[in-house]
């Protein structure tokens with residue numbers, strides 16, 4: 478089956494510094510791949526390169542078989558950026574922000590019945606039906622994150638790319654997201670997501686890819702499976718710095734990160 482995302486020896490630079498130093502990564506239809514790694518290891522850059530926001534300086538990156546620089550079919554892809562970079566200060570309601578997720582599908586046509594139904598479905602899926610008319614500025618951080626997820630879902634994408642979708646989201650909402658993703662997967666979607674903790678998404682993940690210094694350090698298949706117990710700790714600490722306690726000794730015994 479043709480991969481929906483394929484990175485082969487991908488390099489990228491930011492501010493003149495190499496950030497991705499030859500990343501290989503494949504996501505096939507229906508797969509969920511998690512990108513893990515310490516702060517600064519290149520996770521967000523890999524994701525942003527995948528959605529065409531960071532230019533690739535070497536190697537090959539294809540989306541649905543097309544080199545990313547020639548890819549135009551963005552309606553097939555839903556993107557949830559890191560929260561801090563998204564929609565800050567925009568005076569819009571939840572429904573308006575989520576409706577913008579239909580843009581790539583409908584262009585400049587007014588919202589049709591199918592568009593409105595998809596928007597309502599997405600808002601419902603993330604549990605914000607009671608807040609659809611609220612200003613996003615009035616939402617909590619975790620609710621805001623759910624709006625961004627709903628915006629991506631509203632486009633009914635074949636591929637979801639999410640940068641830390643669980644950041645600032647409480648456990649109950651993480652479980653809601655896991656259920657939502659399960660529904661997307663049942664519909665055949667593929668998912669690439671940056672995570673700091675696998676949390677309730679663990680059983681859904683086909684492959685965990687750990688980045689270090691802009692390269693793939695290791696790959697763990699089926700981190701939720703029984704055979705992966707030794708490879709992934711119960712709940713990986715994702716920041717190397719977090720694993721160092723006040724005395725400067727490592728608090729992590731078996732962590733992959």
Ligand SMILES: Nc1ncnc2c1ncn2[C@@H]1O[C@H](COP(=O)(O)OP(=O)(O)OP(=O)(O)O)[C@@H](O)[C@H]1O
Pocket residue numbers: 491492494496514515516517518519520521522523
């Ligand atoms: N705009 C920029 N200009 C220069 N360097 C940058 C820029 N953005 C990020 N970097 C650097 O690129 C490296 C990778 O950053 P990236 O955001 O991809 O890491 P990350 O793994 O997603 O980290 P985190 O877990 O903190 O989100 C870091 O060393 C960072 O300092």
